[in-house]
Amino acid sequence: MNERILVTGIGMISPAGAGAEPFWADLCAARRRFEELTPLYPGMKPGVLGALVPGTARPAGTRRASLFAESAALEAIRDAGLAPGDPSLLNALVCVGTNDGHADVLEDLVAGRRDLAGTGGFASSDIADDVARAVGASGPAFTVHNTCASANVALSCALEMLRAGVADTAVVGGCDTYSEKNIIGFSSLHAIGPVACRPFSRERRYVTPSEGAGIMVLQTGRAARGRRPYAELLTVAVNNDARHPTAPDPEGVAGCHRQALDQCGLKADDIDAIFAHGTGSRANDSIEGSIFAETYPHAAITAIKGTVGHLMGAAGAAGAVASCLALSRRLMPPTAVGADEVELDIDLVTGTARAVPRLRHVQNNAFGFGGHNAIAIFGAVTGDG
Structure with a gap:
């Protein structure tokens, strides 16, 4: 039997x-902090909305992906009752998912705004190394790139390595910073604009790009003994349908849902709540929502990108952190749309946060360009870790 892996x-x-x-407070209040982004090239439509880490919390300097990840990692280890260099962290695994990596450095170099010697470089592998250095870990450290499924793929890697006995503790999650390349790419696809992301709404039209990082401390049951965990990470299913550069494939997405349930021996009716990928795009929400309507009719669904925006490579990490808070507090935050807007016959949480006293299993979806699909399932913890 696999050892329990606890958050x-x-x-x-x-x-x-x-x-x-x-x-969490913003999610529960459906409080948006979207703002207009500065056009990046002549002809780019003005008024495009995005969500940025505020100046009061924004680390100074370049390589902001590392700085975001370090900030979240230090909070996570403190929350776990640890400190940098703690014996529990010395051989810890560090795995971080990202989409754009050190995009700010590379873009500055290409635009001639900065000299390479003063940047520290732009290798994405540095992100995991920087986090490991910040928390005092000398175990395996690596960065994964799986577009917007990256953070959940990182969770999958960490889960397998902990179960294989490579380490007893992992510091794992995802990060991404504002990227000009990303904004220009989404603009060329007409996927971003002046209207906020409205997941699963009949009126949905645009994705709202965002930035940030989410990090979790995962520990085996024996390493976590004496601590009060948020949740148990039961499984992470990962597949790649590779059918289209940008459009999701219905069978690939549905197959990932089936794989996740099979891997942890659950049925669809065992899933009480789902943090949807819910980008607010026509294609993603239609495919994902149809699966919810057909397979998970009793699950409470929420889509946090309508509140916090799409954190790209950190999107799955935001959903994972929210999933653990939902399980520990028996509460599901709402989607920032009106109940009368919901397109499909799904139980979308809207209006106010919903208490779910018997919340047992929460699913966290993350999908990305290129056919990347990754779904994590968390379970409520009963008894001692």
């Missing part, structure tokens, strides 16, 4: 600021 600490930096609590 003992969480950390977050987002448009709500530094910290998991401000992030």
